[in-house]
Amino acid sequence: MKAWVIARKELGVFFTTATGYAGFGAYAFLMGLLFISALNRYQQLTQYYLSQQRPDLLETLNFNDTILTPMFSSGVWMFLFFVPFLTMRLFAEEKSGRTFELLMTAPVTSWDLVLGKFLAAGAMVVMLAAIPVAFPLILEAYGTAPGTGSSVEWSPVWSALGFTALLGLSFVAIGLWMSASTDSQLMAALLTFGILLMGYILPMIAGRLEGDWRVVLEYASPVNHVSRGIQGRVLLEDLVYFASITLASLFYAQRVVESHRWR
Protein backbone atom coordinates (compact mmCIF):
# COMPACT_ATOMS: atom_id res chain seq x y z
CA MET A 1 0.00 0.00 0.00
CA LYS A 2 1.77 3.15 -1.24
CA ALA A 3 -0.89 5.34 0.41
CA TRP A 4 1.09 5.09 3.62
CA VAL A 5 4.19 6.51 1.90
CA ILE A 6 2.18 9.53 0.80
CA ALA A 7 0.59 9.92 4.25
CA ARG A 8 3.97 9.87 5.93
CA LYS A 9 5.33 12.55 3.66
CA GLU A 10 2.29 14.76 4.25
CA LEU A 11 2.49 14.40 8.02
CA GLY A 12 6.17 15.25 7.78
CA VAL A 13 5.27 18.49 6.00
CA PHE A 14 2.70 19.38 8.67
CA PHE A 15 5.24 18.95 11.41
CA THR A 16 8.44 20.25 9.81
CA THR A 17 6.76 23.49 8.81
CA ALA A 18 4.95 25.69 11.30
CA THR A 19 1.52 24.76 9.91
CA GLY A 20 0.87 21.84 12.25
CA TYR A 21 1.97 23.51 15.45
CA ALA A 22 0.31 26.82 14.61
CA GLY A 23 -2.94 24.98 13.89
CA PHE A 24 -2.84 22.99 17.11
CA GLY A 25 -1.93 26.06 19.13
CA ALA A 26 -4.67 28.22 17.65
CA TYR A 27 -7.30 25.51 18.02
CA ALA A 28 -6.37 24.77 21.62
CA PHE A 29 -6.42 28.48 22.44
CA LEU A 30 -9.84 29.09 20.88
CA MET A 31 -11.37 25.98 22.46
CA GLY A 32 -9.91 27.17 25.76
CA LEU A 33 -11.72 30.49 25.35
CA LEU A 34 -14.99 28.66 24.68
CA PHE A 35 -14.40 26.49 27.73
CA ILE A 36 -13.69 29.47 29.98
CA SER A 37 -16.74 31.37 28.79
CA ALA A 38 -18.96 28.31 29.38
CA LEU A 39 -17.35 27.88 32.79
CA ASN A 40 -18.02 31.52 33.69
CA ARG A 41 -21.64 31.20 32.70
CA TYR A 42 -21.90 28.10 34.84
CA GLN A 43 -20.45 29.94 37.85
CA GLN A 44 -22.75 32.92 37.36
CA LEU A 45 -25.82 30.68 37.19
CA THR A 46 -24.71 28.76 40.28
CA GLN A 47 -24.22 31.93 42.28
CA TYR A 48 -27.47 33.39 41.05
CA TYR A 49 -29.50 30.30 41.97
CA LEU A 50 -27.76 30.11 45.34
CA SER A 51 -28.52 33.75 46.08
CA GLN A 52 -32.13 33.18 45.03
CA GLN A 53 -32.34 30.11 47.30
CA ARG A 54 -33.48 27.90 44.44
CA PRO A 55 -32.08 24.41 45.00
CA ASP A 56 -34.51 23.05 42.39
CA LEU A 57 -32.90 25.14 39.69
CA LEU A 58 -29.44 24.43 41.03
CA GLU A 59 -30.08 20.76 40.41
CA THR A 60 -30.61 21.41 36.71
CA LEU A 61 -26.99 22.52 36.42
CA ASN A 62 -24.43 19.89 35.59
CA PHE A 63 -21.04 19.88 33.89
CA ASN A 64 -22.23 18.14 30.76
CA ASP A 65 -25.31 20.18 29.85
CA THR A 66 -24.13 23.54 31.11
CA ILE A 67 -20.44 23.55 30.18
CA LEU A 68 -19.33 20.78 27.83
CA THR A 69 -22.22 20.55 25.38
CA PRO A 70 -22.28 24.33 24.71
CA MET A 71 -18.50 24.28 24.34
CA PHE A 72 -18.53 21.43 21.82
CA SER A 73 -21.47 22.96 19.94
CA SER A 74 -19.63 26.26 19.47
CA GLY A 75 -16.40 24.39 18.77
CA VAL A 76 -17.95 22.73 15.74
CA TRP A 77 -17.82 26.11 13.98
CA MET A 78 -14.06 26.11 14.33
CA PHE A 79 -13.55 23.47 11.63
CA LEU A 80 -15.19 25.78 9.13
CA PHE A 81 -12.05 27.93 9.40
CA PHE A 82 -9.40 25.32 10.20
CA VAL A 83 -10.13 22.65 7.62
CA PRO A 84 -9.71 24.81 4.48
CA PHE A 85 -6.21 25.75 5.71
CA LEU A 86 -5.43 22.15 6.46
CA THR A 87 -6.48 20.79 3.08
CA MET A 88 -5.84 23.60 0.59
CA ARG A 89 -2.26 22.60 -0.24
CA LEU A 90 -2.78 18.84 -0.49
CA PHE A 91 -3.07 18.64 -4.27
CA ALA A 92 -3.00 22.30 -5.36
CA GLU A 93 0.58 22.72 -4.14
CA GLU A 94 1.72 19.60 -5.98
CA LYS A 95 0.27 20.98 -9.18
CA SER A 96 1.65 24.50 -8.90
CA GLY A 97 5.04 23.18 -7.71
CA ARG A 98 5.23 20.67 -10.56
CA THR A 99 5.70 17.73 -8.19
CA PHE A 100 2.38 16.39 -9.40
CA GLU A 101 4.32 15.11 -12.41
CA LEU A 102 6.49 13.04 -10.07
CA LEU A 103 3.48 11.49 -8.35
CA MET A 104 1.67 10.79 -11.60
CA THR A 105 4.68 9.08 -13.20
CA ALA A 106 5.55 7.03 -10.10
CA PRO A 107 4.16 3.51 -9.84
CA VAL A 108 1.27 4.54 -7.59
CA THR A 109 -2.46 4.66 -8.25
CA SER A 110 -4.75 7.65 -7.91
CA TRP A 111 -6.36 5.91 -4.94
CA ASP A 112 -2.97 5.69 -3.22
CA LEU A 113 -2.55 9.44 -3.64
CA VAL A 114 -6.04 10.35 -2.48
CA LEU A 115 -6.12 7.96 0.46
CA GLY A 116 -2.58 8.84 1.53
CA LYS A 117 -3.38 12.52 1.65
CA PHE A 118 -6.70 11.85 3.35
CA LEU A 119 -5.00 9.70 6.00
CA ALA A 120 -2.53 12.48 6.81
CA ALA A 121 -4.99 15.37 6.90
CA GLY A 122 -7.55 13.10 8.59
CA ALA A 123 -5.03 12.24 11.31
CA MET A 124 -4.45 15.96 11.84
CA VAL A 125 -8.15 16.73 12.19
CA VAL A 126 -8.69 13.79 14.57
CA MET A 127 -5.82 15.10 16.70
CA LEU A 128 -7.42 18.54 16.65
CA ALA A 129 -10.76 17.06 17.62
CA ALA A 130 -9.11 15.24 20.53
CA ILE A 131 -7.63 18.40 22.10
CA PRO A 132 -10.82 19.42 23.99
CA VAL A 133 -10.71 16.17 25.98
CA ALA A 134 -8.50 18.21 28.31
CA PHE A 135 -11.49 20.26 29.51
CA PRO A 136 -13.70 17.49 30.94
CA LEU A 137 -10.53 16.09 32.53
CA ILE A 138 -9.96 19.43 34.26
CA LEU A 139 -13.58 19.50 35.43
CA GLU A 140 -13.34 15.99 36.77
CA ALA A 141 -10.10 16.70 38.57
CA TYR A 142 -11.25 19.87 40.28
CA GLY A 143 -14.89 19.69 41.09
CA THR A 144 -18.38 18.40 41.46
CA ALA A 145 -21.60 20.22 40.69
CA PRO A 146 -22.95 21.78 43.90
CA GLY A 147 -26.59 20.99 43.13
CA THR A 148 -26.31 17.29 42.50
CA GLY A 149 -22.80 16.44 43.59
CA SER A 150 -22.22 14.85 40.22
CA SER A 151 -19.07 15.24 38.17
CA VAL A 152 -18.52 14.68 34.42
CA GLU A 153 -20.61 12.03 32.75
CA TRP A 154 -18.23 10.55 30.21
CA SER A 155 -20.37 8.79 27.62
CA PRO A 156 -21.75 12.02 26.08
CA VAL A 157 -18.21 13.39 26.08
CA TRP A 158 -16.94 10.45 24.02
CA SER A 159 -19.86 10.82 21.68
CA ALA A 160 -19.17 14.56 21.28
CA LEU A 161 -15.48 13.96 20.61
CA GLY A 162 -16.26 11.18 18.15
CA PHE A 163 -18.82 13.20 16.20
CA THR A 164 -16.55 16.24 16.12
CA ALA A 165 -13.90 13.99 14.59
CA LEU A 166 -16.38 12.55 12.08
CA LEU A 167 -17.43 16.06 11.09
CA GLY A 168 -13.76 16.97 10.69
CA LEU A 169 -13.07 13.91 8.54
CA SER A 170 -15.97 14.67 6.22
CA PHE A 171 -14.78 18.29 5.91
CA VAL A 172 -11.25 17.10 5.15
CA ALA A 173 -12.57 14.85 2.38
CA ILE A 174 -14.43 17.80 0.85
CA GLY A 175 -11.31 19.99 1.15
CA LEU A 176 -9.20 17.29 -0.47
CA TRP A 177 -11.61 17.08 -3.36
CA MET A 178 -11.51 20.86 -3.85
CA SER A 179 -7.72 20.89 -3.65
CA ALA A 180 -7.57 18.21 -6.34
CA SER A 181 -9.82 20.35 -8.54
CA THR A 182 -7.59 23.42 -8.79
CA ASP A 183 -3.96 24.51 -9.11
CA SER A 184 -4.39 27.38 -6.69
CA GLN A 185 -4.25 26.90 -2.95
CA LEU A 186 -6.23 30.08 -2.38
CA MET A 187 -8.95 28.85 -4.72
CA ALA A 188 -9.00 25.47 -2.99
CA ALA A 189 -9.39 27.12 0.42
CA LEU A 190 -12.14 29.46 -0.79
CA LEU A 191 -14.11 26.69 -2.50
CA THR A 192 -13.86 24.50 0.59
CA PHE A 193 -14.86 27.36 2.86
CA GLY A 194 -17.82 28.16 0.60
CA ILE A 195 -19.12 24.59 0.63
CA LEU A 196 -18.68 24.19 4.38
CA LEU A 197 -20.31 27.56 5.07
CA MET A 198 -23.23 26.43 2.92
CA GLY A 199 -23.58 23.43 5.20
CA TYR A 200 -23.87 25.70 8.22
CA ILE A 201 -26.38 28.12 6.75
CA LEU A 202 -28.68 25.49 5.23
CA PRO A 203 -30.66 25.05 8.47
CA MET A 204 -31.23 28.82 8.58
CA ILE A 205 -32.71 28.67 5.09
CA ALA A 206 -34.63 25.52 6.02
CA GLY A 207 -36.18 27.38 8.96
CA ARG A 208 -37.99 29.66 6.53
CA LEU A 209 -39.37 26.81 4.46
CA GLU A 210 -42.09 24.22 4.98
CA GLY A 211 -42.63 20.65 3.91
CA ASP A 212 -40.28 18.44 1.93
CA TRP A 213 -37.67 21.09 1.15
CA ARG A 214 -37.26 21.83 4.79
CA VAL A 215 -36.64 18.17 5.56
CA VAL A 216 -34.18 17.81 2.69
CA LEU A 217 -32.15 20.92 3.59
CA GLU A 218 -32.04 20.02 7.24
CA TYR A 219 -30.84 16.56 6.40
CA ALA A 220 -28.23 17.87 3.98
CA SER A 221 -26.65 20.15 6.60
CA PRO A 222 -24.18 18.58 9.03
CA VAL A 223 -25.43 20.78 11.87
CA ASN A 224 -28.29 18.61 13.14
CA HIS A 225 -26.33 15.40 12.67
CA VAL A 226 -23.41 16.63 14.70
CA SER A 227 -25.62 18.30 17.33
CA ARG A 228 -27.26 15.02 18.22
CA GLY A 229 -23.84 13.41 18.59
CA ILE A 230 -22.63 16.24 20.80
CA GLN A 231 -25.64 15.77 23.05
CA GLY A 232 -24.63 12.15 23.40
CA ARG A 233 -27.18 10.64 21.06
CA VAL A 234 -25.45 8.19 18.73
CA LEU A 235 -27.80 7.43 15.85
CA LEU A 236 -27.05 5.18 12.93
CA GLU A 237 -28.46 7.70 10.46
CA ASP A 238 -25.96 10.31 11.62
CA LEU A 239 -23.05 7.90 11.28
CA VAL A 240 -24.27 6.99 7.80
CA TYR A 241 -24.54 10.69 6.92
CA PHE A 242 -20.89 11.45 7.76
CA ALA A 243 -19.62 8.24 6.19
CA SER A 244 -21.50 9.06 2.98
CA ILE A 245 -20.16 12.62 2.74
CA THR A 246 -16.61 11.38 3.37
CA LEU A 247 -16.71 8.47 0.93
CA ALA A 248 -18.47 10.43 -1.80
CA SER A 249 -15.93 13.27 -1.57
CA LEU A 250 -13.00 10.85 -1.64
CA PHE A 251 -14.54 9.13 -4.63
CA TYR A 252 -14.89 12.43 -6.50
CA ALA A 253 -11.35 13.43 -5.50
CA GLN A 254 -10.06 10.18 -6.96
CA ARG A 255 -12.00 10.78 -10.17
CA VAL A 256 -10.55 14.29 -10.48
CA VAL A 257 -6.98 13.04 -9.92
CA GLU A 258 -7.49 10.17 -12.34
CA SER A 259 -8.93 12.53 -14.94
CA HIS A 260 -5.53 14.23 -15.21
CA ARG A 261 -4.37 11.07 -16.89
CA TRP A 262 -6.92 11.64 -19.62
CA ARG A 263 -6.35 15.25 -20.49
Added chain:
Amino acid sequence: MTRDPTPSVPAIEVRGLTKAYRDHVAIRDLSFSIGAGEVVGFLGPNGAGKSTTMRILTGYMPPTRGTVRVRGHDVLEEPMEVKRRVGYLPEIPPVYLDMTVVGYLRFVARLKGVRRSELRAEVERAAEQAGVAHIADRLIRNVSKGYRQRVGLAQALLHDPEVLILDEPTVGLDPIQIEQVRSLIRQLGADQRRTILLSTHILREVEAVCERIIMIAGGHIVADDTFDALTREHDASLEEVFARLAVTAERATP
Protein backbone atom coordinates in the same frame (compact mmCIF):
# COMPACT_ATOMS: atom_id res chain seq x y z
CA MET B 1 18.39 -3.82 -11.70
CA THR B 2 15.13 -5.47 -12.63
CA ARG B 3 15.51 -6.69 -16.19
CA ASP B 4 13.22 -8.31 -18.66
CA PRO B 5 14.67 -11.58 -19.91
CA THR B 6 14.17 -10.77 -23.60
CA PRO B 7 16.68 -8.20 -24.89
CA SER B 8 15.12 -8.29 -28.35
CA VAL B 9 12.06 -6.35 -27.19
CA PRO B 10 12.65 -2.64 -27.92
CA ALA B 11 13.09 -0.48 -24.85
CA ILE B 12 10.75 2.14 -26.23
CA GLU B 13 8.42 1.71 -29.17
CA VAL B 14 6.29 4.58 -30.37
CA ARG B 15 3.72 4.21 -33.15
CA GLY B 16 1.66 6.95 -34.74
CA LEU B 17 1.79 9.18 -31.68
CA THR B 18 -0.35 12.30 -31.93
CA LYS B 19 -1.24 14.78 -29.23
CA ALA B 20 -3.76 17.48 -29.93
CA TYR B 21 -4.53 20.11 -27.35
CA ARG B 22 -7.66 22.17 -27.54
CA ASP B 23 -6.17 24.78 -29.82
CA HIS B 24 -3.15 23.18 -31.44
CA VAL B 25 -1.51 19.91 -32.37
CA ALA B 26 1.72 19.42 -30.42
CA ILE B 27 2.96 16.27 -32.12
CA ARG B 28 1.76 14.50 -35.25
CA ASP B 29 2.11 10.85 -36.03
CA LEU B 30 5.49 10.21 -34.41
CA SER B 31 6.91 6.72 -34.82
CA PHE B 32 10.27 5.47 -33.62
CA SER B 33 11.79 2.53 -31.87
CA ILE B 34 14.69 2.57 -29.42
CA GLY B 35 16.57 -0.61 -28.71
CA ALA B 36 17.74 -1.66 -25.28
CA GLY B 37 21.03 0.02 -24.36
CA GLU B 38 20.79 2.89 -26.84
CA VAL B 39 21.51 6.47 -25.80
CA VAL B 40 19.31 8.67 -27.93
CA GLY B 41 19.20 12.42 -28.19
CA PHE B 42 15.80 13.92 -28.74
CA LEU B 43 16.60 17.15 -30.49
CA GLY B 44 14.40 20.00 -31.51
CA PRO B 45 13.78 23.70 -31.12
CA ASN B 46 11.73 24.93 -28.17
CA GLY B 47 8.08 24.10 -28.63
CA ALA B 48 8.78 21.26 -31.05
CA GLY B 49 6.90 18.75 -28.90
CA LYS B 50 9.80 17.15 -27.00
CA SER B 51 8.31 17.57 -23.56
CA THR B 52 4.88 16.50 -24.74
CA THR B 53 6.34 13.30 -26.18
CA MET B 54 8.25 12.57 -22.99
CA ARG B 55 5.22 13.20 -20.84
CA ILE B 56 3.29 10.66 -22.89
CA LEU B 57 6.13 8.12 -22.73
CA THR B 58 6.18 8.34 -18.93
CA GLY B 59 2.42 8.00 -18.62
CA TYR B 60 1.86 11.52 -17.30
CA MET B 61 -0.59 12.33 -20.06
CA PRO B 62 -2.35 10.18 -22.63
CA PRO B 63 -1.84 10.56 -26.39
CA THR B 64 -4.73 11.61 -28.60
CA ARG B 65 -3.80 8.74 -30.95
CA GLY B 66 -1.07 6.17 -31.19
CA THR B 67 0.65 3.72 -28.89
CA VAL B 68 3.69 3.69 -26.63
CA ARG B 69 5.30 0.50 -25.42
CA VAL B 70 8.14 0.31 -22.92
CA ARG B 71 9.78 -3.10 -22.93
CA GLY B 72 6.63 -4.42 -24.57
CA HIS B 73 4.23 -2.93 -22.00
CA ASP B 74 1.61 -0.52 -23.32
CA VAL B 75 1.67 2.70 -21.33
CA LEU B 76 -2.13 2.99 -21.31
CA GLU B 77 -2.92 -0.65 -20.64
CA GLU B 78 -0.17 -1.47 -18.16
CA PRO B 79 0.89 1.91 -16.73
CA MET B 80 2.34 0.39 -13.56
CA GLU B 81 4.62 -1.94 -15.51
CA VAL B 82 5.89 1.01 -17.53
CA LYS B 83 6.34 3.33 -14.53
CA ARG B 84 8.31 0.72 -12.62
CA ARG B 85 10.83 0.56 -15.45
CA VAL B 86 11.21 4.25 -16.20
CA GLY B 87 13.19 6.92 -14.38
CA TYR B 88 12.02 10.38 -15.40
CA LEU B 89 13.43 13.83 -14.93
CA PRO B 90 10.78 16.36 -16.00
CA GLU B 91 11.65 19.74 -17.46
CA ILE B 92 11.28 21.38 -14.05
CA PRO B 93 12.78 19.17 -11.31
CA PRO B 94 9.85 17.85 -9.24
CA VAL B 95 11.28 18.59 -5.79
CA TYR B 96 9.64 19.62 -2.52
CA LEU B 97 11.29 22.79 -1.26
CA ASP B 98 10.47 22.05 2.38
CA MET B 99 12.19 18.67 2.40
CA THR B 100 15.86 17.88 2.86
CA VAL B 101 17.64 16.29 -0.08
CA VAL B 102 17.91 12.94 1.68
CA GLY B 103 14.33 13.11 2.99
CA TYR B 104 13.10 13.76 -0.53
CA LEU B 105 15.11 10.92 -2.04
CA ARG B 106 13.86 8.53 0.65
CA PHE B 107 10.30 9.52 -0.11
CA VAL B 108 10.73 8.92 -3.85
CA ALA B 109 12.51 5.62 -3.20
CA ARG B 110 9.57 4.43 -1.10
CA LEU B 111 7.15 5.60 -3.79
CA LYS B 112 9.06 3.53 -6.32
CA GLY B 113 8.84 0.51 -4.09
CA VAL B 114 12.46 0.23 -2.94
CA ARG B 115 12.54 -2.25 -0.06
CA ARG B 116 13.06 -0.93 3.42
CA SER B 117 16.26 -2.94 3.87
CA GLU B 118 17.77 -1.47 0.69
CA LEU B 119 16.46 2.06 1.11
CA ARG B 120 19.49 3.65 2.74
CA ALA B 121 22.00 2.13 0.32
CA GLU B 122 19.86 2.94 -2.70
CA VAL B 123 19.41 6.59 -1.69
CA GLU B 124 23.15 6.89 -1.01
CA ARG B 125 24.00 5.37 -4.37
CA ALA B 126 21.70 7.71 -6.34
CA ALA B 127 22.82 10.77 -4.36
CA GLU B 128 26.46 9.81 -4.95
CA GLN B 129 25.90 9.28 -8.67
CA ALA B 130 24.13 12.59 -9.14
CA GLY B 131 26.70 14.39 -7.01
CA VAL B 132 24.39 15.55 -4.24
CA ALA B 133 25.63 13.31 -1.41
CA HIS B 134 27.51 16.16 0.27
CA ILE B 135 24.36 18.34 0.49
CA ALA B 136 22.11 15.48 1.66
CA ASP B 137 20.98 17.19 4.86
CA ARG B 138 20.22 20.59 3.38
CA LEU B 139 16.71 21.82 2.68
CA ILE B 140 16.03 21.81 -1.04
CA ARG B 141 14.75 25.37 -0.65
CA ASN B 142 18.30 26.43 0.22
CA VAL B 143 20.23 24.77 -2.61
CA SER B 144 21.03 26.34 -5.97
CA LYS B 145 19.11 25.74 -9.17
CA GLY B 146 21.92 23.53 -10.46
CA TYR B 147 21.73 21.34 -7.39
CA ARG B 148 17.95 21.13 -7.59
CA GLN B 149 18.40 19.86 -11.10
CA ARG B 150 20.83 17.23 -9.84
CA VAL B 151 18.49 16.25 -7.01
CA GLY B 152 15.89 15.72 -9.73
CA LEU B 153 18.37 13.56 -11.57
CA ALA B 154 19.15 11.56 -8.42
CA GLN B 155 15.43 10.93 -8.03
CA ALA B 156 15.25 9.55 -11.59
CA LEU B 157 18.13 7.18 -10.83
CA LEU B 158 16.44 5.62 -7.80
CA HIS B 159 15.38 2.00 -8.19
CA ASP B 160 17.96 1.73 -10.96
CA PRO B 161 15.50 2.03 -13.88
CA GLU B 162 16.29 0.34 -17.17
CA VAL B 163 14.90 3.27 -19.14
CA LEU B 164 15.89 6.85 -18.30
CA ILE B 165 13.93 9.72 -19.77
CA LEU B 166 15.57 13.08 -19.16
CA ASP B 167 13.88 16.28 -20.25
CA GLU B 168 16.59 18.90 -20.81
CA PRO B 169 18.82 17.62 -18.00
CA THR B 170 21.43 20.39 -18.27
CA VAL B 171 19.17 23.43 -18.43
CA GLY B 172 20.09 26.05 -15.87
CA LEU B 173 23.45 24.55 -14.96
CA ASP B 174 26.78 26.32 -15.14
CA PRO B 175 29.43 25.03 -17.60
CA ILE B 176 31.19 22.88 -15.01
CA GLN B 177 27.95 21.32 -13.82
CA ILE B 178 26.91 20.74 -17.44
CA GLU B 179 30.11 18.81 -18.05
CA GLN B 180 29.54 16.80 -14.86
CA VAL B 181 25.99 15.87 -15.83
CA ARG B 182 27.09 14.94 -19.34
CA SER B 183 29.80 12.69 -18.07
CA LEU B 184 27.33 11.10 -15.67
CA ILE B 185 24.96 10.42 -18.56
CA ARG B 186 27.80 8.94 -20.61
CA GLN B 187 28.71 6.76 -17.67
CA LEU B 188 25.08 5.65 -17.19
CA GLY B 189 24.76 4.96 -20.91
CA ALA B 190 27.88 2.81 -20.88
CA ASP B 191 25.84 0.16 -19.12
CA GLN B 192 24.70 -1.83 -22.15
CA ARG B 193 21.39 -2.70 -20.56
CA ARG B 194 20.32 0.83 -19.82
CA THR B 195 18.41 2.91 -22.36
CA ILE B 196 18.51 6.69 -22.21
CA LEU B 197 16.37 9.18 -24.08
CA LEU B 198 17.31 12.76 -23.40
CA SER B 199 15.85 15.87 -24.92
CA THR B 200 17.74 19.03 -25.60
CA HIS B 201 17.90 21.93 -27.95
CA ILE B 202 21.67 22.14 -27.55
CA LEU B 203 23.43 20.42 -30.43
CA ARG B 204 26.71 19.99 -28.59
CA GLU B 205 24.94 18.03 -25.97
CA VAL B 206 23.79 15.28 -28.31
CA GLU B 207 27.17 15.37 -29.97
CA ALA B 208 28.77 14.82 -26.59
CA VAL B 209 26.67 12.00 -25.23
CA CYS B 210 24.38 10.38 -27.79
CA GLU B 211 24.91 7.70 -30.38
CA ARG B 212 21.71 8.39 -32.18
CA ILE B 213 19.61 11.46 -32.83
CA ILE B 214 15.89 11.82 -33.30
CA MET B 215 15.21 15.31 -34.52
CA ILE B 216 11.76 16.80 -34.32
CA ALA B 217 10.43 20.11 -35.51
CA GLY B 218 6.87 21.34 -35.72
CA GLY B 219 5.61 18.11 -34.18
CA HIS B 220 7.18 15.89 -36.86
CA ILE B 221 10.22 13.69 -36.91
CA VAL B 222 12.56 15.26 -39.46
CA ALA B 223 15.56 12.99 -38.96
CA ASP B 224 16.34 9.77 -37.13
CA ASP B 225 19.86 8.46 -37.56
CA THR B 226 23.27 8.15 -35.97
CA PHE B 227 25.22 11.32 -35.47
CA ASP B 228 27.83 10.28 -38.04
CA ALA B 229 25.34 9.27 -40.71
CA LEU B 230 23.40 12.50 -40.33
CA THR B 231 26.39 14.77 -40.78
CA ARG B 232 27.78 12.61 -43.60
CA GLU B 233 24.51 12.41 -45.51
CA HIS B 234 23.99 16.16 -45.47
CA ASP B 235 27.69 16.86 -45.79
CA ALA B 236 27.37 19.53 -43.15
CA SER B 237 27.78 20.11 -39.47
CA LEU B 238 24.93 19.15 -37.18
CA GLU B 239 24.08 22.83 -36.77
CA GLU B 240 23.44 23.20 -40.47
CA VAL B 241 21.52 19.94 -40.75
CA PHE B 242 19.38 20.97 -37.83
CA ALA B 243 18.69 24.45 -39.20
CA ARG B 244 17.84 23.12 -42.65
CA LEU B 245 15.50 20.38 -41.42
CA ALA B 246 13.81 22.59 -38.84
CA VAL B 247 13.04 25.27 -41.41
CA THR B 248 11.66 22.71 -43.87
CA ALA B 249 9.44 21.25 -41.18
CA GLU B 250 8.17 24.65 -40.06
CA ARG B 251 7.15 25.43 -43.63
CA ALA B 252 5.44 22.09 -44.06
CA THR B 253 3.33 22.58 -40.92
CA PRO B 254 0.05 24.33 -41.69
